[in-house]
Amino acid sequence: MDYLRKVQHKDYIFDNVHVYFLNYLNIPLFYFYSRDLWASIEYSAIIKFIKKRNLRFDYIHAHYTWPSGVVAAKLKKDINVPLIITEHTSETFMKAIRNKDSQFVKAWEISDSIIRVRRGDISLFHDVGISLDKIRNVTNGYDSNKFYPMDMSICRTKLGLPPDTKIILNVANLYSTVKGHEYLITAMSEVVNQRKNSLCIIIGEGKLHDHLVKLVDELGMKDYIKLVGSKNHDEIPQWINSCDLFVLPSLNEGNPTVMFECLGCGKPFIGTKVGGVPEIIVTEDYGLLCEPARSKELAENILLGLNHNWDSDLIKEYSSQFSWSSIAENIYKVYSQINSNNNCCH
Structure with missing residues (x-):
């Protein structure tokens, strides 16, 4: 293959x-x-x-x-x-x-x-x-050596992004409708009715690219939604630190790594109540969740998120339990438990 x-x-x-x-x-x-x-x-x-x-x-x-x-x-x-x-x-x-x-x-x-x-x-x-x-x-978990808070203005300058615009970021492959991109694009048409200074950036590549570009054109959203293709993973921390909100409107999920990377950068997570997401975004201190496939509710949460004064330090502190070093400690405990059980049996 x-x-x-x-x-x-x-x-x-x-x-x-x-x-x-x-x-x-x-x-x-x-x-x-x-x-x-x-x-x-x-x-x-x-x-x-x-x-x-x-x-x-x-x-x-x-x-x-x-x-x-x-x-x-x-x-x-x-x-x-x-x-x-x-x-x-x-x-x-x-x-x-x-x-x-x-x-x-x-x-x-x-x-x-x-x-x-x-x-x-x-x-x-x-x-x-x-x-x-x-x-x-x-x-x-996530790599805390790569994903941590950086100066937003410096990151935006490096990436050529506007300094005064509210940026909503999505990072997900475009291979399947399960990532909910259509609902995000539709939600953005509601968002810009109230926040004209908003820009949604979608990072990812896949077979749905042309379909999503067509949807953006049909909704007249070319000035507010940019599909920028795939990016090297080493660049993603700068993109996340450039945004005001990170949005992942998935229809189904396990435990998306990008959610932890978002929190590691001190950014609020706007998502859906699917998979393990509600087990991580447990309070509105860290983000806002709605039911999947609900563009209107998603738009409302994006607007609430843009108007909210988020505590980046609190989000970053919360994320520390999901760093790979912390996850490794938990996995080591699993290994130790197996050893303990085996010793009891002999």
């Missing part, structure tokens, strides 16, 4: 973490017709690499159940070390629960611990026969 996408990945080292990209046959049709074959091919590539490098490790930690967790469950049987699976998805997870997907359930049964990023989903594991004793809630 990477060959068809003309994407190249290179192994690298980050601090004490070694990252390897393995080559193996992967055809999109495998997901629909031969998932067992897909998992077996990936497993063979990984176990061959482990043996070749004579790698030794104490835990297997898979992010996402499919395919990583399924493959990791095979590895656990051979290598006999504890397995942790972090499940990040929203729609995929719910589909697996509804269908009692055998590959997901088997991987969860074999695992020693499961981390779910959304606390509200934990009880659902019981519906497929998984003991809730092995489920832990650890949210997603």
Whole structure:
């Protein structure tokens, strides 16, 4: 698949973490017709690499159940070390629960611990026969070394943005309607009726780009909504620090990383009551939420947000519990609990 996408990945080292990209046959049709074959091919590539490098490790930690967790469950049987699976998805997870997907359930049964990023989903594991004793809630997080408050005027100058305009920022891919861009664009047509000095910037690329540009034109919003394409992730902190409000009107979510990055920059989050978002935006000190697919309510919250005097220091202080260093401590506790349980059993 990477060959068809003309994407190249290179192994690298980050601090004490070694990252390897393995080559193996992967055809999109495998997901629909031969998932067992897909998992077996990936497993063979990984176990061959482990043996070749004579790698030794104490835990297997898979992010996402499919395919990583399924493959990791095979590895656990051979290598006999504890397995942790972090499940990040929203729609995929719910589909697996509804269908009692055998590959997901088997991987969860074999695992020693499961981390779910959304606390509200934990009880659902019981519906497929998984003991809730092995489920832990650890949210997603953000890199506090990159996402922190910066001078707005300096950031706007660097990015060529107007100094006196109220800027509403959205960062999300344009591949699926699930991110709610149409509702944001429609909401902005309401916002500018009351706040002409408003500008909505949408960062992201995908197949919906042309459709959204057409919608902006049809609503006569070209002066108020700019689709600026994708940006390097290293630039995103400047964009967030340039905005007055960050808006993510998703129809469905797990635990969006960009929400934590927004809070890390001390910016208020305007979003929807989906997924794990209400578990993070717990008071109006940090942002405002409405039901999904409600352009009018979204517009009202954007206007309220633009008129509100937000406490950036308070938002930043709150976000510290979601920094990757804090999240790492919580994950370490999961590892320690597994060790404790194993010691009790021996």
